[in-house]
Every structure is written in C-alpha cells, then in structure tokens.
Amino acid sequence: MRAMADAPRxxxxxxxxxxxxVGGARTALHNWALARQSGGTFVLRIEDxxxxxxxxxxxxxxxxxxxxxxxxxxxxxxxGPLFQSAYAEAHLDxxxxxxxxxxxxxxxxxxEQIQERAKAEGTTGYGGWSRDRxxxxxxxxxxxxxxxxxxxxVRDQVRGEVKFDNGTIEDxxxxxxxxxxxxxxxxxxxxxxxxxxxxxxxxxxxPNTPKQQMIWQAxxxxxxxxxxxxxxxxxxxxxxxxRRDKVALEQYRDEGYLPAAMINYLMTLGWSPGEDEIxxxxxxxxxxRLDDVNLSPAFFDLKKLAAFNGEYIRKLTVDELVEAxxxxxxxxxxxxxxxxxxxxxxxRLVTLGDAxxxxxxxxxxxxxxxxxxxxxxxTAEYAAPLLADVIGAYEQADWTADTLKSTLEDLxxxxxxKLGKAQAPVRVAxxxxxxxxxxxxxxxxxxxxxxxxxxxxxxxxxx
RNA sequence: GCCCCCAUCGUCUAGUGGCCUAGGACACCACCCUUUCAAGGUGGCGGCACGGGUUCGAAUCCCGUUGGGGGUGCCA
Numbered sequence: 001m002r003a004m005a006d007a008p009r010x011x012x013x014x015x016x017x018x019x020x021x022v023g024g025a026r027t028a029l030h031n032w033a034l035a036r037q038s039g040g041t042f043v044l045r046i047e048d049x050x051x052x053x054x055x056x057x058x059x060x061x062x063x064x065x066x067x068x069x070x071x072x073x074x075x076x077x078x079x080g081p082l083f084q085s086a087y088a089e090a091h092l093d094x095x096x097x098x099x100x101x102x103x104x105x106x107x108x109x110x111x112e113q114i115q116e117r118a119k120a121e122g123t124t125g126y127g128g129w130s131r132d133r134x135x136x137x138x139x140x141x142x143x144x145x146x147x148x149x150x151x152x153x154v155r156d157q158v159r160g161e162v163k164f165d166n167g168t169i170e171d172x173x174x175x176x177x178x179x180x181x182x183x184x185x186x187x188x189x190x191x192x193x194x195x196x197x198x199x200x201x202x203x204x205x206x207p208n209t210p211k212q213q214m215i216w217q218a219x220x221x222x223x224x225x226x227x228x229x230x231x232x233x234x235x236x237x238x239x240x241x242x243r244r245d246k247v248a249l250e251q252y253r254d255e256g257y258l259p260a261a262m263i264n265y266l267m268t269l270g271w272s273p274g275e276d277e278i279x280x281x282x283x284x285x286x287x288x289r290l291d292d293v294n295l296s297p298a299f300f301d302l303k304k305l306a307a308f309n310g311e312y313i314r315k316l317t318v319d320e321l322v323e324a325x326x327x328x329x330x331x332x333x334x335x336x337x338x339x340x341x342x343x344x345x346x347x348r349l350v351t352l353g354d355a356x357x358x359x360x361x362x363x364x365x366x367x368x369x370x371x372x373x374x375x376x377x378x379t380a381e382y383a384a385p386l387l388a389d390v391i392g393a394y395e396q397a398d399w400t401a402d403t404l405k406s407t408l409e410d411l412x413x414x415x416x417x418k419l420g421k422a423q424a425p426v427r428v429a430x431x432x433x434x435x436x437x438x439x440x441x442x443x444x445x446x447x448x449x450x451x452x453x454x455x456x457x458x459x460x461x462x463x
Numbered sequence: 464g465c466c467c468c469c470a471u472c473g474u475c476u477a478g479u480g481g482c483c484u485a486g487g488a489c490a491c492c493a494c495c496c497u498u499u500c501a502a503g504g505u506g507g508c509g510g511c512a513c514g515g516g517u518u519c520g521a522a523u524c525c526c527g528u529u530g531g532g533g534g535u536g537c538c539a
Contacts, residue, residue: 015539047539111537124464125535142537159468168466168535176537183539207467207534230469230532237531265475268488272476277488294476296469297532304475304489314502347502358500405498423498435500 008040008197013084013187015047016058019248020065022300023202023232023240026266030229031200032071033288042071043194044080049186065249068259069266070281087190091181094189094219095143095174103218104143104174106135126170143175145215152210157200157227157290164210172211184208188215191224200227200290203297204239227290230270233297240300256328256352257305261312265305269298278311306350313349318342325355333363340445344437358437362446367432367454376434377424382415384462387425389414391455399448401440408440429458 010031014024035042044066046059059081063073072078098104107130109117114126121127126144135141147169154162174185181189191199206228216223232240240247252262263281271293273279279287316324322339329338338359345358361367377383389411397407405419412422427439430451436442443451 013539017539049539140537162467164467170535173537178537180537182537187539202533203468204533205539208539210467228468233532235474239533268475270475272487274477275487277476294469298476299474301474301489307489310502345501348500408498419498427499433499437500439498441498 008035008038009043009195010035010040010198010200011043011045011191011194011196013045013047013190013201014062015049016055016062017242018055018058018061019242020062020250021240021242021247022249022252022262022266023247025065025069025249025262026232026269027200027202027229028066028071029069029263029266030288030290032077033285034198034200034290035077036075037286037288040077040197041079042077043082043196044073044078045082045084045190045194046080047183047187048083048085049181049183061250065253068249068253069263070259082190082194084186084190087186087193088181090193091186091189092175092179095181095185098145098174098215098218099137099143101218102146104145105131105133105171106137106141107133107144108135108138108141110140128171131171140177142173142177144171145174145211145218147171147211147214152213154206154209154213154226156206156209157198157225158229158293159206159295162206162209166210166214169210174215184211185215188212188219192216192219192221196224198225198227200229203228203231227293229290229293230295230297232269232300235299237297237299239297245300246302252305254353256325256354257309258312258324258352261309262305264312265308269300270294278308310350313352314347316346318346321346325352328353328355330356330363337362337445341437341442344441348437359442361431361433361436362442366457367430369428369432370434373428373432373434377428378458378462380425382417383425384459386411386415386417386422387429387455387459387462390426391452391459394448394452394455399444401438401444404440404443425458426455429455 012024012028012031014020032042034040044062046062063081067073073080095104099106109129114129117129118124118127130144131146137143147166150166152164152166152169154164156162172184173182175181190196209226209228213223234240234245238244242248246252249262253259260281264278264284267273267279267284267288268277271288273284273287313321318339322335322342325338325342326335329335333356341359341362345355348358349355390408393407393411394404397403408422408426409419412419415422423439424434426443427436428434430439430443430446
C-alpha cells in the first residue's frame with residue numbers, strides 16, 4: 001500500500017482531433033516507459049474541453065493507436081480513459097476559489113477592445129486593466145488570473161531550472177465569457193484531481209508552465225515534476241503539423257509500417273538507447289531516462305523510419321511475414337503461392353504495403369507490360385530467338401528453379417550472354433518488368449503452363 | 464516586438480575537462496557479391512556555428528554574437 005501511495009503517476013493528455021500525431025505517440029511512449037519502469041501509472045486523459053471537437057469515435061481512435069504502439073488499456077499500469085469534460089464542476093469550483101482568494105478577477109473587455117486600447121496606448125497585450133475594478137461574474141465576463149510580482153522558477157527534468165519574470169506574463173484568462181474553463185486551468189485542476197506527480201510533455205508547453213505553476217500554488221498545492229521534451233520538426237525545421245506534414249500514426253500503420261519499427265524509431269528521436277539503436281521495446285522501456293533526453297528539436301526523417309522498417313521486416317520469420325502482409329493482399333490471391341514467394345520478397349520490402357506490388361504479376365491474368373522495360377530488353381537482336389529457345393527447352397525441363405536456371409544458362413552461351421542479360425527477356429515476358437523478385441523462383445511458383453503462355457505471347461508481340 | 468528554449472557529420476545521435484586523430488546509424492558515393500532489383504559485405508565522403516574567456520588541457524565550463532525553434536488566444 002505504501003509503495004502504491006508513493007508510486008509516480010504520469011499522464012498523457014491528448015485532445016481528440018481524429019488523428020493521432022506521431023509526436024504525441026512519442027510523448028505517450030515516454031510516459032509509458034517511465035510509468036512502467038517505476039511501477040507507476042500511466043493515466044490517459046482525453047482533453048475534450050473544446051466542445052466543437054468532441055466525438056466519441058475520436059477517443060476510440062486514440063485508444064486503438066495507443067494499443068498499436070504497445071500501450072494497452074488492459075495493462076495494470078494503464079488508467080483511463082478519463083475525460084476532462086467530466087471534471088467541469090471541479091474546474092469551476094477551482095475558479096471560484098481563485099476568485100474568492102483574490103488570485104483572480106473578472107473583466108468585461110472583449111479581445112477587440114483590448115487590442116484597441118493597447119494600440120491607443122502604444123503597448124501590447126492586455127495590461128491588467130480590470131485588476132482593481134471589482135467586477136463580479138456576469139455575462140461576457142472572463143475570469144483572469146492575477147499574476148503576482150516576482151519570478152517563477154520551473155524545475156524541469158529535461159532542461160533544469162527555467163526562470164520567468166512574472167512581469168512578462170499577462171493576466172491570462174481562466175474562464176471564458178461563456179463560463180467555460182480554459183485549458184490552462186482545466187489542465188491543472190485535472191492533474192491535481194488525478195494526483196498526477198509527473199507531467200512529461202512536448203516543449204511547446206514550456207511557456208504555459210509558469211502560469212500553471214502559479215495556479216497550482218494559488219490553489220495551495222505543490223506542482224508536479226515537470227519535463228519538457230523537444231518537439232519533432234519537418235525538413236524545414238518547423239514543428240510537425242497536420243496541415244503540412246504526414247503526422248498521422250494511423251497513416252503509417254495503414255501503409256504497412258510495423259509498430260515495433262515505429263516505436264523504435266520514435267524512441268531514437270531526442271534519445272539514444274546506446275550502442276545499437278535497434279532495440280526491442282523491453283530494453284528501451286527500462287533504459288529510458290529523462291536526464292538523457294536531448295534538448296534540441298529532432299527531424300522526423302521518413303528515410304530513416306523506412307530503413308528501420310525494412311530492418312524489422314527482415315527480422316520476421318516467414319510465417320510472421322506472411323501473416324503481417326495478409327491485410328494488404330487481395331482476397332482472391334492464392335496464399336500458398338504468396339507464401340512461396342515471401343522469403344524472396346522479404347529483403348525487398350520497405351513497408352508491408354509494398355508486398356502486393358512486388359508479386360502482383362503472379363496473380364493477374366496477364367502481366368502489365370511496362371513499355372520502358374519492354375523497349376529496353378525486347379528490341380535486342382537476341383531477344384526473340386532466345387525466347388523461342390527458352391520456350392522450347394522449358395517445355396521439357398523439370399519445373400524447379402534450379403533446372404530452370406541451369407537450362408537458361410546452357411542456352412545463353414550460344415548467344416554469348418551473361419545470365420543478367422539473358423534472363424531479361426524472360427523476366428519482361430513473364431512479369432512485364434525489368435525488376436522484380438528472383439526470376440526462376442517466380443517461374444517455379446507460377447507453373448509451366450502460365451509461364452510458357454506468357455513467353456509465347458511476348459514472342460508473338462515482338463513479331 | 465516581447466518571453467523562453469536550443470546549437471556535434473546533410474539527418475538522428477555517442478560524447479558530461481585529458482581515453483577525441485570526435486564514435487555509431489540513416490542518407491550519399493565507390494567497390495565486392497549477384498539472376499534484375501533489393502538485401503548483405505568492405506571502404507569513402509562528411510561535423511564540434513563563430514568570437515572571447517576559465518584551465519596545464521575544452522566538443523565538454525562561463526560570457527557574447529550569429530543562427531534555428533517554441534510561445535505570445537476567451538485553442539489545446
């Protein structure tokens with residue numbers, strides 16, 4: 001019991017937007033690792049304060065996405081989902097206490113009026129106009145926090161001490177004119193209500209932190225331990241945004257990235273697991289330390305993610321690979337044939353979604369002829385006679401990859417060709433392309449009749 | 464504008480005053496292997512932003528400059 005009482009409580013607090021941001025995934029992973037390695041708890045809180053964006057299916061999406069990266073709602077370290085909206089009473093109650101304690105005051109100025117006034121006075125921002133007007137609650141009145149004089153020091157697990165001169169912080173809004181609480185208040189009240197001990201989030205929240213810390217103190221509580229990890233950026237070094245960048249975790253999932261690869265890659269951003277950066281989650285989960293987190297923004301590099309994914313795909317057993325690819329394969333494709341080819345396509349895949357495109361010629365009625373490939377190979381003088389010879393020899397040959405290969409090797413000497421050149425017309429005839437999985441293995445899987453049919457068709461086309 | 468954060472190869476990082484002639488990975492290039500393309504192997508290219516200190520000694524500590532980023536809402 002004692003241990004439970006002392007166990008840290010981390011939280012992950014996404015707002016439901018309909019897609020799960022990769023940056024959020026990384027933050028979730030950090031919190032998850034920290035909670036699990038300390039015997040603590042990972043609290044999932046859905047920040048649904050903004051009524052406009054609040055749909056139940058969004059929450060399902062978040063839970064699914066978390067599950068995909070190994071953060072299971074069934075794990076004993078997982079708590080939630082809790083909903084911010086369910087704490088509305090507590091938010092307003094806190095607001096009331098803040099007002100009654102003199103830590104907050106009401107103001108009836110609209111944003112437009114504030115702007116005009118600032119402009120007229122040649123200043124910027126709000127300026128605390130209603131501080132001493134003694135206004136009470138009322139329609140259109142916002143509640144503002146009375147920022148005290150002095151300095152606020154945020155002790156951050158990643159960045160050390162960060163000092164803010166309170167004079168640079170405006171009297172910010174706690175409750176909107178329509179009576180609803182703003183994120184900054186709700187966030188603090190929820191963290192307190194949920195007994196959160198550690199707030200680990202992205203750096204973009206650092207400027208909020210002194211404000212939240214002041215609210216904690218005004219409410220009479222000790223703030224949690226803060227930690228702000230650097231943001232993820234795009235190739236322009238701008239924060240990853242859903243408008244510009246490919247940030248939806250679901251999209252990577254649907255393209256056939258393996259969760260293990262995504263998790264591993266995400267963890268290497270801003271942190272390093274040590275000697276070898278390819279590490280299983282079980283190891284990273286134990287090794288991860290906030291003190292070791294880098295301080296500068298990290299570029300989310302699709303190429304490196306792809307490299308990780310390829311590496312993870314190559315580590316799969318054939319059975320695992322076949323099973324993993326299944327969702328991307330058309331229903332009517334012969335699974336046994338695909339399985340035969342699986343070991344051969346394995347080193348050629350970047351994503352699971354690439355699989356069908358590599359072996360589609362095996363399952364279609366006719367190969368889709370790539371004209372560039374055709375022109376490159378079939379216009380050679382030897383193409384037609386060689387193809388004719390191959391057809392003749394293959395009518396009799398043992399239909400195994402080995403004999404098919406040696407048979408072609410016997411023929412090619414007549415034309416003074418190397419295997420690389422000699423196999424090309426056959427490959428284009430059968431697959432339609434110049435590149436693809438190992439030819440003779442593919443022929444073996446395709447079978448004699450269909451293979452010969454395609455070669456004859458090609459011969460005819462050459463004329 | 465103001466506040467805050469940051470700064471090691473193109474990118475992600477190792478490095479916490481001497482082990483650094485700065486290590487690894489991705490990308491790129493070359494070669495090898497080879498049944499095309501991959502994968503794999505070997506090698507190469509490439510970096511401590513700049514200027515001052517501190518120190519016997521600095522990528523590592525301090526200051527400044529420059530450059531990036533984040534925040535500046537009655538969004539979260």
